[in-house]
Amino acid sequence: MTNSPSLTEIEPNMVKKIFQCPICKRTHQIYFPPEFAKNRSKYPFTYIFIHSFQNADSIEDKDKDVLTTLYIDAHLNIRGVEAIIAEDDTNILSKEVSKAMVSKLTKVIMEMQIEHDQLAEKYAVLRDKYNELVKKN
Numbered sequence: 379m380t381n382s383p384s385l386t387e388i389e390p391n392m393v394k395k396i397f398q399c400p401i402c403k404r405t406h407q408i409y410f411p412p413e414f415a416k417n418r419s420k421y422p423f424t425y426i427f428i429h430s431f432q433n434a435d436s437i438e439d440k441d442k443d444v445l446t447t448l449y450i451d452a453h454l455n456i457r458g459v460e461a462i463i464a465e466d467d468t469n470i471l472s473k474e475v476s477k478a479m480v481s482k483l484t485k486v487i488m489e490m491q492i493e494h495d496q497l498a499e500k501y502a503v504l505r506d507k508y509n510e511l512v513k514k515n
């Protein structure tokens with residue numbers, strides 16, 4: 379994620395947030411659409427993205443990718459930051475990173491499954507009510 383000032387020109391409503399990166403040891407800027415935190419199944423929710431290593435001491439680290447997980451609350455405040463460096467910059471899906479991604483995705487899928495089950499229950503209740511109403515009339 380580069381600190382692009384032009385982004386707010388294109389999207390003037392974007393909400394600018396900063397976070398302290400445990401890998402780069404720097405403050406990064408990130409922009410969210412204003413409604414980004416709305417209608418999440420739980421808070422804080424996770425936002426996963428990749429940014430390039432900034433302020434790297436060694437040349438080898440310069441272009442490495444940092445897999446970043448932000449924990450964001452309902453007011454778009456960043457409550458937590460987790461970052462993992464991709465050790466091999468030619469292969470973003472190193473073992474460590476893909477393991478981390480899989481576990482994050484598994485968590486997200488499980489949350490979606492719970493949400494799906496809850497919706498299915500609500501649907502069943504509504505369907506029963508509907509059937510009762512149809513019988514009465």
Ligand SMILES: [Zn+2]
Pocket residue numbers: 399400401402403404406429430431432444
């Ligand atoms: Zn960083």
